[in-house]
Amino acid sequence: MTFGFELAVALRFLREGRMQTALIIGGAAIGVAVIFFITAVLTGVQGDLIKRVTGAQPHVVVKPPEETVAPLVAGSGEASRLASVQARPQRLTTIDGWPALARATEMTEGVIAVAPVASGSALGIKGDASRSVVIVGTELERYLRVVRLDDKVKAGVLQLDPGDALIGIELAKDLGAVLGDRFRVQSASGVSEVFRIRALLDLGSRELNRRYVYTDLRAAQSLLGIPGRITNLDAAVRDIMQADIVAARLRAQSGQLIESWIQTNNQVFTAIKNQDIMTLLIRFFITVVVALGIASVLVVSVVQKRKEIGILRAVGATRRQMLTVFLLQGVIVGIGGALLGSGLGLMLVSLFSRILRNSEGEALFSLTFDFGLIGIVVLAAALLGLLAAVLPARNAARLDPAQAIRG
Amino acid sequence: MMTRPLVRLQGLRKTYNEGLPNAEEVLHGIDLEIAPGEFTALIGPSGSGKSTLLNALGLLEIASGGRYELAGRDVTVFNDDERTRARHEVLGFIFQFHHLLPAFTALENVMLPGLMRPRESGGPEAIRQRAAELLDAVGLADAMDKKPQQLSGGMQQRVAIARSLVLDPRLVLADEPTGNLDTHTSDSIFELLRRFNRESGTALLIVTHDPRLAARCDRIVELVDGRIAADRPNTPAAA
Numbered sequence: 001m002t003f004g005f006e007l008a009v010a011l012r013f014l015r016e017g018r019m020q021t022a023l024i025i026g027g028a029a030i031g032v033a034v035i036f037f038i039t040a041v042l043t044g045v046q047g048d049l050i051k052r053v054t055g056a057q058p059h060v061v062v063k064p065p066e067e068t069v070a071p072l073v074a075g076s077g078e079a080s081r082l083a084s085v086q087a088r089p090q091r092l093t094t095i096d097g098w099p100a101l102a103r104a105t106e107m108t109e110g111v112i113a114v115a116p117v118a119s120g121s122a123l124g125i126k127g128d129a130s131r132s133v134v135i136v137g138t139e140l141e142r143y144l145r146v147v148r149l150d151d152k153v154k155a156g157v158l159q160l161d162p163g164d165a166l167i168g169i170e171l172a173k174d175l176g177a178v179l180g181d182r183f184r185v186q187s188a189s190g191v192s193e194v195f196r197i198r199a200l201l202d203l204g205s206r207e208l209n210r211r212y213v214y215t216d217l218r219a220a221q222s223l224l225g226i227p228g229r230i231t232n233l234d235a236a237v238r239d240i241m242q243a244d245i246v247a248a249r250l251r252a253q254s255g256q257l258i259e260s261w262i263q264t265n266n267q268v269f270t271a272i273k274n275q276d277i278m279t280l281l282i283r284f285f286i287t288v289v290v291a292l293g294i295a296s297v298l299v300v301s302v303v304q305k306r307k308e309i310g311i312l313r314a315v316g317a318t319r320r321q322m323l324t325v326f327l328l329q330g331v332i333v334g335i336g337g338a339l340l341g342s343g344l345g346l347m348l349v350s351l352f353s354r355i356l357r358n359s360e361g362e363a364l365f366s367l368t369f370d371f372g373l374i375g376i377v378v379l380a381a382a383l384l385g386l387l388a389a390v391l392p393a394r395n396a397a398r399l400d401p402a403q404a405i406r407g
Numbered sequence: 408m409m410t411r412p413l414v415r416l417q418g419l420r421k422t423y424n425e426g427l428p429n430a431e432e433v434l435h436g437i438d439l440e441i442a443p444g445e446f447t448a449l450i451g452p453s454g455s456g457k458s459t460l461l462n463a464l465g466l467l468e469i470a471s472g473g474r475y476e477l478a479g480r481d482v483t484v485f486n487d488d489e490r491t492r493a494r495h496e497v498l499g500f501i502f503q504f505h506h507l508l509p510a511f512t513a514l515e516n517v518m519l520p521g522l523m524r525p526r527e528s529g530g531p532e533a534i535r536q537r538a539a540e541l542l543d544a545v546g547l548a549d550a551m552d553k554k555p556q557q558l559s560g561g562m563q564q565r566v567a568i569a570r571s572l573v574l575d576p577r578l579v580l581a582d583e584p585t586g587n588l589d590t591h592t593s594d595s596i597f598e599l600l601r602r603f604n605r606e607s608g609t610a611l612l613i614v615t616h617d618p619r620l621a622a623r624c625d626r627i628v629e630l631v632d633g634r635i636a637a638d639r640p641n642t643p644a645a646a
Contacts (some may be wrong), residue, residue, distance in 0.1 A: 004522065004531070005519075005522040005523050005525070008522070012508075016509065016510040017508065044457065052432035070635075079437075086551070122642050130476045200443060200513075257429060307506065308508050308510075311502070311507075311508065312508070312519070312523075313491065313508045314467060314494065314500050315494070315495070315500060315519065315523075315570070316491060316492075316494050316495025316520050316524070316574075317491070317523050318487075318488055318491045318523075319487060319488070319491070320488075320491075321523065401467050402462045402467035402468050405467075405502060405506065
C-alpha cells in the first residue's frame with residue numbers, strides 16, 4: 001500500500017492552510033522545546049546535586065554489623081530478664097577476611113568497583129596546630145575507580161606511597177601546611193606517624209575539606225591498630241539512582257551492614273524523586289496541550305475543507321483514504337513540531353547553559369547533542385500527532401459527499 | 408433498446424429525513440434507462456428533483472426505494488466502499504461550480520482521480536500523460552501548471568471536464584456545467600462535451616436550465632415534481 005495520493009493531498013492541505021499550519025507546528029515546537037529544556041535543566045541540576053552529595057562519598061559502603069548486646073535469657077520464662085538493654089559503645093569494628101568479601105561484592109550485579117578502606121578518627125598535628133581528622137586508608141588505584149578523586153585535585157599529584165597523604169584544602173590551611181610539607185597524625189591509641197602532603201583536594205564541601213586525610217591502606221591500618229583488617233568496603237554502582245537496589249542485593253547475600261548514599265542522603269534523594277515526578281507531570285500536560293492543539297486545528301481544517309473532501313470522495317477517494325489524509329497531517333505536524341522544537345530546545349539549552357551556573361560558577365548543564373533523544377522525540381511526536389488526528393480524521397471520513405459538495 | 412442499458416432505474420424513490428416528522432419524498436418512483444453513449448439532457452423547474460436524481464445516479468445519495476442497475480450491477484445493495492469504487496470505475500462528475508481543488512494545479516486536478524488507485528490507472532506517468540492529453544484537448548495546454556484561481560470560470564470548467572474524463576468513464580454526470588458561464592463560453596463548453604461524447608462513446612447526462620442547450624442533446628428527459636413528465640428523443644439542430 002502506498003501513501004502517494006494520501007501524502008500528496010495531506011501535504012497540499014497543510015501548505016494551503018499556511019497560517020494554521022505554521023501556528024500549530026509552532027505550538028508543537030514550543031511544547032517540544034520546553035520539554036527538551038526542562039529535561040536538560042533537570043538533568044543538569046540533579047547531576048550537579050548528586051555530584052555534590054556523593055562527590056567524595058562512595059555509592060555503597062559495606063560495614064561490619066553493629067555490635068549489639070545479646071540479652072542473656074536463661075530457661076524459658078521465669079528466669080531473670082533484663083529490664084533494659086543498653087546499647088554498647090561502638091568500638092572500631094573491622095571486617096575480617098575482607099579480600100573474599102571484596103571479591104563477592106565486586107561480582108554482585110550492578111557493582112562496578114570496590115575498594116578496601118581502613119578509616120577512623122585521629123589528630124592531625126603540625127607545629128602548634130592540631131586538628132581532628134578522618135583517616136581514610138586505601139589502595140589508591142582501586143579507590144579511584146570508586147570515588148573520582150582525580151577531578152578534585154587542586155594541587156599536587158594523586159600518589160599514595162607509604163608515608164604519603166592527600167588532604168583537604170581547608171585542613172592544609174588550618175594546619176598551615178603547603179604541598180610537600182610533612183605533618184604528624186596521631187591516633188587515639190597514641191600511635192603516630194608522619195606523612196608528606198602529596199596533593200590538596202577539594203572534596204566539594206567545607207566539612208570534608210577540613211577533615212579528610214587519605215593515606216596508604218597499610219599506614220592507616222597500623223595507625224588505627226587494626227593490622228591486616230579494614231573498617232569498610234567502598235563500592236561504586238553502575239546506576240547511581242539504583243544504589244538502593246544494589247544495596248539490598250548486597251544485604252541479602254552478606255551479613256554485613258550495607259549503606260547506600262541514598263540512605264545516608266535521604267532528603268536529597270527524596271527531593272530529586274519529587275522533582276522527577278513534577279517534571280513528569282509538566283511534560284505530560286504539555287503533551288496533552290500539544291495534542292489538543294493539533295486536534296483542534298485539524299477539526300477546523302476538516303470543516304474548512306468539507307467541499308474538497310466531498311469532491312475527492314465523489315471522484316473516487318475512499319473513506320479510508322480520507323482518513324489517512326488527515327492522520328498523515330497529524331503525523332506531519334507532529335514531526336515538524338518535534339524537529340523545530342528540538343532545534344529550539346537545543347538553542348535554549350545552549351543559551352541558558354551560559355546563564356545558569358552552580359555555586360562554583362560552572363555551567364549547570366552541558367550541551368549534549370543527543371541524536372538518539374531527538375529520534376525518540378520525533379517518533380513520539382509523530383505518534384502523538386497521529387492520535388490527535390484520529391477524531392478529525394474520522395470526521396473527514398464520515399462526511400457525506402453529496403452534502404459536502406452542496407456546501 | 409438495442410444494447411444492454413448502462414443505467415436502469417426501476418421505481419427509484421428518494422425520501423429525505425426518512426422516518427422523521429419532516430420526511431419529504433423528492434423522487435416518486437423514477438423509471439429511466441440510459442444506453443451507452445447516449446447524450447441526454449435532464450431538464451425541469453427548480454425543486455423538481457433533478458439534482459437529487461443526479462446524485463442518486465452518481466451513487467452520492469442512497470435511494471430510499473426501487474432498484475438501480477449500473478453497468479449491469481445492482482448498486483442499491485452496495486456499501487460505501489463499493490459505491491466509491493463504482494463511482495471511480497464507471498462514472499465521471501462535472502459540478503456546476505467546477506469544484507477544483509485550489510491547492511493543486513490544473514494538471515494535478517485532472518490527475519487526482521487516477522492517483523487514487525495509480526496501479527489500476529497504469530501508473531503515475533501514464534496518468535500524467537493522459538491528463539496532459541485531455542488538457543490539450545480542452546485547449547489548456549498552456550495552463551497546466553496554473554492553480555484554479557489563476558484561471559477564468561470557463562477555463563476552470565474545462566479542467567473539470569478533463570478531470571471527469573481522465574479515467575474513461577462510461578457515464579459522465581454534469582450538473583449545470585455551463586450554469587454560471589456566459590453564452591459564448593457556455594457554447595464552447597457544450598461543444599467540448601459533445602465532441603468527447605462522439606469521440607469516446609461516453610454517455611452524458613446533463614442537467615440544464617438552458618433550453619438552447621437541451622435542444623442540442625439527443626434525448627430530453629423532463630422532471631416535474633419528482634416524476635418524469637416527458638422523455639423524448641431529440642434531433643439536435645446543427646450548431
